[in-house]
Amino acid sequence: MSSEPVVVVARCVPREGHAEQVEAAVLRAVAATHEQDAGCELYAAHQSVRGRPGIVIIEKWSSAELLQAHGTGDAFAALNGEVAELLAEPLDVMVLQPLPAGTDELGTL
Template identity: 70%
Template sequence: MTEPVVVVATVVPKPGRDEEVEAAFRTAVAATHAQDDGCELYALHRSVRGKEGFVVVEKWSSADALRAHGGGAAFAALSAEVADLLVEPLGVTVLQPLPAGDEELGRL
């Protein structure tokens, strides 16, 4: 059985570019939900404490699904749209689950 893959992506807009970055990500979320097979979760969040910007929490059915997303139309369009709007490149962290405690609560 293939294990799901969880990803946390961080986005730091240049000063004054938050609205543009948020709009680009809202479009990308909708496109990803509609187009990318294996997407189990792709959720945009605004950071309200800590580093400013946005965080996308993702869950993919497999590493292959994540790779396909990375090479897909929705991600390509997003990357092009925000290329000049970010302070730093998109930060991507791929996580390995370490379930503990209650099986329902200890894993995404």
């Protein structure tokens, strides 16, 4: 596995009438991830206001190994357990590879 940083974008779409429950679960997961998961450089929740609906979590991990550990950790398991029946579609997770351009500061996360 790579020791390069890994960026992830995850999107969850609450079922009708469950947006507040899903949002609360995501915010608990953000706090737990910040406290518990080694290698977390960024784990930030955002609400979609235009385009595809849902809550988006933008993540950056110091390595693929530590991202994998997060995926089997308590914070992620708790989130999955809380929202499993509340989502309109399966959690959409994209692991991204950078395409650096421009300056190092502005061209990569």
